[in-house]
Amino acid sequence: MSKSKLKNLILTLALALPLILSSVTGFVQAQAKEMNIENTGSLTIHKLLNPNYREPGTVGDDDEFQGDGTATGNNANGGAAIGGQPLAGVGFTVVGRLTDAQVNALEDSNGHITQAEAEDFIANLPVGLEKHEGTTKADGTVTFPNLPVDTTELDNNRWLVVETSKPDTVDKAAAPVIVNVPTGTPETSLKNYNYDVNLYVKNYASGEPEIEKEIDKPTHSTGDRVQYTLKITDLPDDLASFNRLEVYDPLDERLSLLGDTPHAESLGTVTLKSKDGTVKKEFNSYITDDPSITAENTPAGNDVLIRTGKTSEAGKDQYIYWAFTAEGIAKLTDLEQGDYIELPFEVMVNEKANSNVAIPNDGELGFENKPGNNGTKPVDPEKPYTPGPEDPVYGPGKPTEVVNTIFGKKDFVKTDADTKAPLQGAEFIVKDTPKQPIKTVDADGNKVELPAGEEIYAVIENGRVVRWTADKNEATPVTSGADGKFTVDGLAYTNEVNYSKQYIFAVQGPLLTGDGSVYQPEKTVTQEYVYVAANPRTSTTTAADIEAEIQAILDAEGHENWVFYKESETNPAQIDFLGNQIHDYALEETKAPNGYVPLKNDVKFTVPGEQTGTDANGRPIYDNPAINVPNKKTPGMPITGGMGTIIFLVAGLLLMGGAYKLRKGKNA
Incomplete structure (x- = not known):
């Protein structure tokens, strides 16, 4: 670089230095302003009753416990406040601040803490930890204010929260958790800290499997x-x-x-x-x-x-x-x-x-x-x-x-391609190229699994498939009868099957004795299960349609003690519609009828066939017509019959004799 250019660069930097320093100072000031650091924080526990049993011991997706400190009680992800009935009279013990070693000792590999371990930890409280106790008020809350904060490591202010007492009406206590006060939400390279943390905890009704x-x-x-x-x-x-x-x-x-x-x-x-x-x-x-x-x-x-x-x-x-x-x-x-x-x-x-x-x-x-x-x-x-x-x-x-x-069958008929007359004695093997693995048995009855996407062959007894094999030599041929007909039974449907549905409702009532008197009036139990057929469904049926149908059944007269239990398939099954193809069936002709040419290509077929209409209830009807498998005759000789054969031979001999004389004369 020349001296003149270096001089110009130094001069430029000198002129720009105040602006650079001003920008850096402003950035530092802005960063300090964004990083809110306080010496104390608070933890407010919201105790709620969860009407639906969930396994205690974890915090689910809808149970985010890090509140944003606002009066609405929104969760950390900005969602709506956690729902549930407030529970008063629930005692909590809060212990902190925990070291890394103490956290590791309390939590298992999944981050869970058992009640026994937490209570033992509190009973033998390590030196240096603080313990705070409180009970929820009528609104289900208890607040622990003025919790000290280590301002040098804001993410290392962890408190163990343990539910130590609960009302007699509640069967399940919430599992212990560890929460950091304050909580932080990353924003680009900076952090905003919330020092007023809301912890939402639910009690659980005693679950039934x-x-x-x-x-x-x-x-x-x-x-x-x-x-x-x-x-x-x-x-x-x-x-x-x-x-x-x-x-x-x-x-x-x-x-x-x-x-x-x-x-x-x-x-x-x-x-x-x-x-x-x-x-x-x-x-x-x-x-x-x-x-x-x-x-x-x-x-x-x-x-x-x-x-x-x-x-x-x-x-x-x-x-x-x-x-x-x-x-x-x-x-x-x-x-x-x-x-x-x-x-x-x-x-x-x-x-x-x-x-x-x-x-x-x-x-x-x-x-x-x-x-x-x-x-x-x-x-x-x-x-x-x-x-x-x-x-x-x-x-x-x-x-x-x-x-x-469910399984089906397929009918076939062997005919003359020209006259349509039935043909006897044709032999076929049945093949499949399944989209899913096939679990079957071998010739000795041992369990085997055949992979998807590879050709397999049916072993058939009395017209019905009894097992599948990857060895083509084990395939059992099926033969057309005098009427040209043959049937293959025991085949899975070509497509996935979707059955119509029914609803199961649990009828509630008091626990009774063998003679019908009330055994425990305060205990409600399921006395019976009732099955109700659902309306036929199509590809346009929505979840809202199903919910409305269930609610209409519950609202019907005499159903005030009914509770929806679950959905099931109908029995016996009716099929609403068929889904994706899962089988690729084919016939391979291994022996043609006498005088006929074997088929060069496999005969593809489906089970049970195509939808041909609907019944009075609007459910599909599937037709299963027999598949015609025609054969062409073997090409015949130009002239046939006894006399024709003699004439043909004589003509051949004369032609050979004439050719011999011509060749002999040429040589002479």
Whole structure:
């Protein structure tokens, strides 16, 4: 750089220096102005009653506890104030400020703190921590003012909040939490701090477990294994103090358990899973068909009794009965919101099933809470509970949704392509390229799974699919009869099936005795469950339509004691509409009728076919016409018959002789 240029640069910087310093000073002043630092803060606890049971121990998405300090009580994310009935007379203890080591000792890997750990921490309060106590007023609030703040580390002012007493009318205390005073909300590179923190805490009514059922898919071929999953949900955090926890599932007579008695091949591992499906605990099962074995006398070391047997219920064939032992119930601890117990099992469709007739499956959950808070009396199919005149009637077991499976068939006819006459003796194999994995069995009855997207072949007995195989050599041919007809039965529907729905309502009333008198007038229980068919649904049906329909049923005369329980499939099933394609079926002709040319291309087909109309109730009707499979004759000789053959041979000999003479003359 030349001296003149350097001189000009220095002069320019000197002239600009006051402006630069002014800007920097202004930035520092602005930053100091935005960073509000105070020596004390306050914590106001809002104690509310949550009418819907939720697992205590976590703060859910709608339970943000960091208020913005305004009178409206908005949460930290700017949403509306937390709803709920204020609770007075609830005692709280606030302890702080916690060190990193103390926080780590209190919280588990998920950031949760148990009541016992929190109370022990308070009873043996470490030196240097402050303890404040207070009780909520009529508006459900209690405020702890003048909490000291470490101004050098604003994000390190943590207080343990523990609910130490509650009204007798409340069954569940809120779980302990740790909150920082002040709370901070990042804004670009600066922070705004709120020193008046609002903590919204809900009490929970004592929860009762619920039962749900899922099926792997609603349409199966008869060669598929049908997989069911029962789930016990809404687990109360005091589940480990329950007396009983049992599930009973009677199987439709068209469903059979796998393997020999007691059918262990059908029964999966009982697990406790978190909301995301992660296995938290596995339970040891004792499987038997001995009706004398109960949860009480199951051999030690087992968590769950699983018993199979025959049922006396009409239309039912076998049952599965799960009963947690005392050891198993004792392991149902450290529960978190969304945890559920999973009971998987699988069956096969048997020879009693018919095409296009849905096979329903449902079950029920029985439980008995700790003494003084009895739940549903558990159902034991071998030892049903029969209350005496003075014994309480606990009501029916909680029902699962009904889930259905269904399969269909397809008819074909083999004909002459020109005359349309029926052709006998054509042989075909049935193929599928499924969009989902197929769970089936091999020739020895062992469980196998065939991957999605790959061609598989049907093994058929008496016209019905009995299993699927990836080995084309194992495929069973089907043959056209004298009338040209043949049928393939036991095929899953080509598309996903959507059944029409029904609603389950719980009818509430007092706890009664065996003779119908009131046993506990203050206790309301479900006395029965009522099923009401829903209106047909289409792709235009909205959630608001469904809610309005449910509310109209509840508002009907005589339904004042009804409570909506859950939605289910109809039984027997009616189909509202079909969904996405999940199968790609085809016939491959492996042998043509005598005198005919085999088909070069596969014959694609669907089950059950296309919608052709609707019935009187507006539900679709699906037609299943037979598919015509024509063949062309093998091309014949130009001249046929005995004399024609002789003439043809003589002409050939004459031509050969003439050619010989011409060649000989040419050579000479």
